[in-house]
Amino acid sequence: MMDTESRTQEGSAVTLTPSDVAEADIPDTVLAPDVRAEVAHAAMDQWGFSGVGVRGGDAWAGLILVSPIVPRGHPLSAADLSESTAGLILVLIDSEAPSSVGKRLCTGLSRRLHDQVIGIEAQASPFVMTPLAPSAAWLKHMGFQPMRYPPNRYRLDFSSMAEWLEKRLAWHPHPAFSLAGQTANCTAERTSTP
Numbered sequence: 001m002m003d004t005e006s007r008t009q010e011g012s013a014v015t016l017t018p019s020d021v022a023e024a025d026i027p028d029t030v031l032a033p034d035v036r037a038e039v040a041h042a043a044m045d046q047w048g049f050s051g052v053g054v055r056g057g058d059a060w061a062g063l064i065l066v067s068p069i070v071p072r073g074h075p076l077s078a079a080d081l082s083e084s085t086a087g088l089i090l091v092l093i094d095s096e097a098p099s100s101v102g103k104r105l106c107t108g109l110s111r112r113l114h115d116q117v118i119g120i121e122a123q124a125s126p127f128v129m130t131p132l133a134p135s136a137a138w139l140k141h142m143g144f145q146p147m148r149y150p151p152n153r154y155r156l157d158f159s160s161m162a163e164w165l166e167k168r169l170a171w172h173p174h175p176a177f178s179l180a181g182q183t184a185n186c187t188a189e190r191t192s193t194p
Contacts (some may be wrong), residue, residue, distance in 0.1 A: 013052040013108025016040075016063070022049050024063055024092075030131045031090055039067035039089050047086070052108040054101050061097040064105045066113070066120065075123035075133040079150040082099040086113055088122035091134050101167075106129050106142045110158065120144075121156040126152060 016024075018040035022079040026036060040050040043066055051065035066086040074089065081087045093101055113120065122144060125133040136152065145155035 001034075012054050013104050014055065015049040015112065016051040016053050016065070018044050018050055020053065021065060024053075024060060026090065026092060026131075035071045038066075039065060039069060039071060042069045042129075043067045043086075047113065049112060051090070052105055052112065053096075054104050056094060056097055056101075059094070060092070062093040062101040062105050063090065064088065064092075064109050065181070066109065075125075078122065078123065079153065081121055084118045085121045085155065086117050086119075088120055088134075090131050091129075092131050102138065102142060106156070109163075110156065114158045118159065119155050121147075122154045122156075124154050125151040130191075 015033045018037065018054060021036055022033070031039075037166040046068045047066075049172075050067075051063060053063045054061045056062075063185045065088075067089050069086045069087050069088065070081050070083075070089070076087050076089070091102075091105075093177045109120070122139055124136040124139050124146075129135040129138055133152075136146075136154070142156065144156045147153040
């Protein structure tokens with residue numbers, strides 16, 4: 001069994017295992033222990049982890065769980081989940097955690113999943129953020145885009161993220177932030193013009 005210090009880290013997001021999920025302080029009214037175990041093991045079998053978490057002292061400041069299966073009764077179960085995406089099953093962020101925790105969770109999750117699926121799907125709550133259905137505003141802030149169907153379904157598409165990053169980094173004036181070869185090409189074009 002892995003402990004927090006020995007896990008692969010992405011910034012301050014750590015990889016969660018099914019035992020982490022079982023031990024996490026997730027209210028049974030939000031996600032029953034048997035459902036928690038089912039989604040955590042399905043994700044572990046499919047992708048090698050169950051989600052990501054950010055520590056805040058001795059407790060979790062935030063947790064995100066994903067799974068290739070959607071439990072019955074979950075807001076995502078209203079319509080089928082695409083086979084090539086991960087389902088966002090749970091988002092728990094401590095009310096006293098810094099606002100950056102959500103971004104660190106989504107970034108850590110995306111880095112771990114980008115070679116395995118094409119994106120992450122989530123069901124939005126129209127107004128208030130809930131652990132099973134984050135608010136549409138929060139999802140948009142994290143980079144999710146609304147899908148055409150079903151209503152209130154959002155997707156974080158990794159190919160769109162890559163295109164956006166390429167555009168943002170390709171012409172960055174500092175070579176360390178640019179994509180390989182692009183700064184050299186830009187510099188060569190600028191210096192070769194009379």
